[in-house]
Amino acid sequence: MMSDSLSKRKQYREAKEETRKVLKHARFEDSQEVSLPKKRFYRQRAHSNPFSDHKLEYPKSPDSMDWSKYYPGFVDSDTGKLDRKVEIADIGCGFGGLLVDLAPHFPDSLILGMEIRVQVTQYVEDRIIALRVKHKDTNEYQNISVIRANAMKFLPNFFHKGQLSKMFFCFPDPHFKQRKHKARIITKTLLSEYAYVLREGGVVYTITDVKDLHEWMVSHLDEHPLFERLSKEWEDQDPCVAIMRESTEEGKKVARNNGDKFVACYRRSLVDPKPERLPECVEYTDDLS
Amino acid sequence: MKHPFQKVLLNEKGDLLFAGAGQKLFVFQRRENWQLTDSWLDTVDHNYALIKEYEARSRKFEQEAAAGDRKPPKVPTPGPGAPPKLCYIRDIHLSRNEKYLILTTDTDKAVVVFELNGGSLRQIKRQPLPKRPCAVSTSLDDSTVVVGDKFGDVYCIDMLSAEIKDEKDMVPVLGHVSMLTGVLNVSDGAGNELVVTTDRDEHIRLSRFPQSYIIERWLFEHEEFVASIVAPRWCRDRVLVSGGGDPFLCSWHWQEGVLADKLDLSAAVEPYLTEEHLVPSRFQNEAGDLKEFTVSQLVELPSQNRLVVLFDKMSAFLVVSVAEDGKLALERTVAVASPVICGAASALSLVLSVRGAENCLLEYTLESWTCVELREVYGCNDVEWDEKGDLFASFSVNQLRKRSEH
Numbered sequence: 104m105m106s107d108s109l110s111k112r113k114q115y116r117e118a119k120e121e122t123r124k125v126l127k128h129a130r131f132e133d134s135q136e137v138s139l140p141k142k143r144f145y146r147q148r149a150h151s152n153p154f155s156d157h158k159l160e161y162p163k164s165p166d167s168m169d170w171s172k173y174y175p176g177f178v179d180s181d182t183g184k185l186d187r188k189v190e191i192a193d194i195g196c197g198f199g200g201l202l203v204d205l206a207p208h209f210p211d212s213l214i215l216g217m218e219i220r221v222q223v224t225q226y227v228e229d230r231i232i233a234l235r236v237k238h239k240d241t242n243e244y245q246n247i248s249v250i251r252a253n254a255m256k257f258l259p260n261f262f263h264k265g266q267l268s269k270m271f272f273c274f275p276d277p278h279f280k281q282r283k284h285k286a287r288i289i290t291k292t293l294l295s296e297y298a299y300v301l302r303e304g305g306v307v308y309t310i311t312d313v314k315d316l317h318e319w320m321v322s323h324l325d326e327h328p329l330f331e332r333l334s335k336e337w338e339d340q341d342p343c344v345a346i347m348r349e350s351t352e353e354g355k356k357v358a359r360n361n362g363d364k365f366v367a368c369y370r371r372s373l374v375d376p377k378p379e380r381l382p383e384c385v386e387y388t389d390d391l392s
Numbered sequence: 393m394k395h396p397f398q399k400v401l402l403n404e405k406g407d408l409l410f411a412g413a414g415q416k417l418f419v420f421q422r423r424e425n426w427q428l429t430d431s432w433l434d435t436v437d438h439n440y441a442l443i444k445e446y447e448a449r450s451r452k453f454e455q456e457a458a459a460g461d462r463k464p465p466k467v468p469t470p471g472p473g474a475p476p477k478l479c480y481i482r483d484i485h486l487s488r489n490e491k492y493l494i495l496t497t498d499t500d501k502a503v504v505v506f507e508l509n510g511g512s513l514r515q516i517k518r519q520p521l522p523k524r525p526c527a528v529s530t531s532l533d534d535s536t537v538v539v540g541d542k543f544g545d546v547y548c549i550d551m552l553s554a555e556i557k558d559e560k561d562m563v564p565v566l567g568h569v570s571m572l573t574g575v576l577n578v579s580d581g582a583g584n585e586l587v588v589t590t591d592r593d594e595h596i597r598l599s600r601f602p603q604s605y606i607i608e609r610w611l612f613e614h615e616e617f618v619a620s621i622v623a624p625r626w627c628r629d630r631v632l633v634s635g636g637g638d639p640f641l642c643s644w645h646w647q648e649g650v651l652a653d654k655l656d657l658s659a660a661v662e663p664y665l666t667e668e669h670l671v672p673s674r675f676q677n678e679a680g681d682l683k684e685f686t687v688s689q690l691v692e693l694p695s696q697n698r699l700v701v702l703f704d705k706m707s708a709f710l711v712v713s714v715a716e717d718g719k720l721a722l723e724r725t726v727a728v729a730s731p732v733i734c735g736a737a738s739a740l741s742l743v744l745s746v747r748g749a750e751n752c753l754l755e756y757t758l759e760s761w762t763c764v765e766l767r768e769v770y771g772c773n774d775v776e777w778d779e780k781g782d783l784f785a786s787f788s789v790n791q792l793r794k795r796s797e798h
Contacts, residue, residue, distance in 0.1 A: 153569060154569065163594075163612055163613070163615060164610075164612030164613075165612075166612075167612075253569075255569040256568075256569045256570055256593055257593070259595070259597075259607075259610045260612070264607075264609065285543065285545075285567075285569075290567070291563075291564075291567075291605075292545065292564055292566055292567025292568075293567070293569070294605070295566060295599070295604070295605040295606070295607055296607065298605070298606075298607070299607040327605060328603075328605055329605060329606070
C-alpha cells in the first residue's frame with residue numbers, strides 16, 4: 104500500500120501536470136491564478152548518470168528546434184518564430200533559482216535552463232508558469248525557460264556555433280570517485296564543445312563549494328587553449344557573479360552552513376588559431392594515385 | 393566449429409589479404425593463388441586488467457609490508473558464474489602508405505602497430521588504452537594513429553616511437569560523451585587536416601587536427617547511431633558518406649556542412665529481411681512483424697567510384713554509386729548465400745566473410761559480381777570456436793540502437 108505522503112505527492116503532481124499541459128505554452132490572456140510549486144513534491148535523487156540512454160527529447164539539429172513554445176512572449180506574430188535566439192544557458196539549472204534571478208537583469212535576452220532530472224525540470228516549469236501568470240501585466244519571466252536535456256551529450260543539437268554569450272555551471276555534481284571523473288561537467292574534452300557554442304568573448308561561469316572540484320575545473324579550463332581566466336576584479340564588478348553566489352538553492356544552502364564558495368570565470372578567447380600547414384600531405388596524396 | 397573471420401582487409405593492389413579470426417591474425421599473399429605468409433596470435437591474458445591491478449596491489453603491499461601485518465592481496469579469479477570473456481582482434485587497419493598494419497585488441501585494449509614487409513609482420517609497438525578501442529584512423533602523414541574508444545575519447549599514438557605510456561597517463565585529444573563508432577582523418581584539399589568522429593548518439597563531428605579542441609562543425613541528419621563513415625577519394629576531399637541505424641545513407645558536402653544527398657535503402661533491402669531482423673519483443677508492434685536493419689559497413693571501390701553497402705545479418709549487399717558531387721544512386725543488389733559478417737575491397741575484387749559452416753570467405757569480381765569461395769584461405773584458419781552462446785551476436789552492430797524506456 105502507498106504511504107500517505109507518497110499518495111499526496113502523487114496527487115499533487117497529477118494536478119500540477121494538468122496545469123502544466125494547459126499553461127506551458129500559453130500567453131495567459133485570461134486571468135488565472137496559479138500557485139508557486141512546492142519543492143518537497145518534486146524531490147529527486149541528486150545524481151543522474153549522464154552516460155545512460157535516457158528517453159530524452161532533443162532536436163535533430165539546432166535548426167529543427169522549435170523554440171516558440173518555450174518563449175511564447177517572444178514569438179514574432181508574422182513568422183510564428185522567435186524574434187531572437189537563446190543566448191544564456193544555465194547547465195544543470197536545478198530548481199531554477201539562478202534563472203529566476205537572472206530574468207529581470209537581462210529582460211531582452213533569452214535564458215535557458217538545462218536539467219537532466221525529470222521532476223526537477225517539472226518543478227522549474229511549474230515555477231516559471233506561476234511566475235509568468237503572476238506577472239502577466241508586466242510580461243516578466245517570459246525570457247526564461249527550462250528544458251530536460253543531457254547537455255553533456257546533446258548541447259550541439261540545441262545551439263549553433265557561437266550562439267551563446269554566457270554559460271553557467273553552478274554547483275555541479277562533484278563525482279568524487281576517480282573513475283567517475285569523466286562524468287564531471289567540466290572536462291578538457293567537453294570544454295571544446297562549450298567553446299563551440301560560445302561566441303568569442305563569451306563567458307563560462309563556474310561556482311562550487313567543493314574545493315577539489317573547483318581546482319579540477321580551474322586546471323581543465325586553464326589548460327584549454329580557447330579559454331582564459333577572468334580576474335578577481337572582473338568577478339567583483341560582474342553582476343552575474345553576485346547573482347550566482349546568492350541566488351541558487353545550493354548557494355543558499357552553502358551560505359546557511361557557512362561553507363566556502365569557489366568562483367572561476369573564463370572568457371572564450373578571441374584567438375582562433377589557424378591550423379598548422381602540412382606541406383607533406385599534398386605530395387603524399389599524389390603518391391597514393 | 394571454426395571461428396569465422398570477424399574482420400578482413402585488402403591492400404590497394406589486392407595482393408595482400410589480412411583476416412582476423414578470434415585473437416589470431418592471418419596474412420595472405422596472392423601469387424598464383426592466395427598463400428599464408430604470416431600470422432600473429434594475441435597471447436595476452438583475458439584477465440589483463442585484473443592481473444594488472446593485482447600486480448599494482450602486490451607492489452604496494454611489498455613496499456608497505458614492514459609497516460603493518462595486513463594480508464597480501466589475493467590473486468583475482470573470475471567467479472564460476474562469470475560470463476566468458478570474448479576477446480577479439482577488433483579492427484585491422486592499414487596506414488595510408490600501406491607500410492604499417494594497425495590492430496586493436498580486446499585483451500589489454502591495445503593498439504598494436506606492425507611494420508609490413510611483403511607478407512610478413514614485425515611488431516613495432518603495443519600501446520594499451522584505458523578503455524576498449526573501437527575506431528582507428530591515421531593522420532594524413534601517417535605519423536600518428538588516431539584511435540577512438542568505447543568511452544567516447546580519442547587518443548593520438550605516435551606510430552613509430554618505441555615509447556609506451558601507462559594507460560593511466562594517456563590524455564584524450566577530443567571526446568564525445570557517447571561510444572565512438574568511427575574516426576577518420578581527412579584533408580580539405582587546401583592543406584588543412586581535420587578529424588571526423590562519429591558516435592552512437594547520431595553525431596558526426598568535424599574538428600581540426602591536430603588542434604582537435606577546435607570544432608569546425610557538426611553534420612546533422614542521422615536519427616540513429618552512425619556505424620560507418622567514408623570519404624570516397626574520387627570525390628576529391630569534398631564528400632563524406634555515412635550510414636548506420638537509419639534506413640538511409642547520407643552524403644555530405646562536409647566543408648560547407650550541408651547534406652548533399654540521402655538515399656533510402658528500405659525497398660532494396662526489404663526482400664532480404666528475415667526473422668533475425670525482427671525488433672525485440674518489448675519494442676515490437678501488435679502484429680509482431682516490425683523489422684529493422686542496420687548498415688554495418690561501407691566499403692569503397694575506388695576503381696569504380698562506388699560503395700559496397702553491407703548490412704547486419706543480411707544475405708545480400710548493395711552497390712551504390714557516388715558521383716563527384718555526392719549524388720548517391722543504387723546500382724544493384726547482390727544476393728549472398730549466407731549472412732555477411734564483414735568485407736574488404738581492392739582495385740580488383742571484393743572479399744566477404746560470411747556466416748556458415750565451411751568455406752566462409754567469398755571473393756567477388758567487381759564487374760560481373762560473380763564469386764568464388766576462397767577455400768585455401770579459409771582452410772588455413774585453425775581458430776576453433778567452442779564457447780557457448782551466439783558467436784555472431786558479438787559482431788552485430790544493431791545492438792548499438794538506443795532503446796531506453798526512462
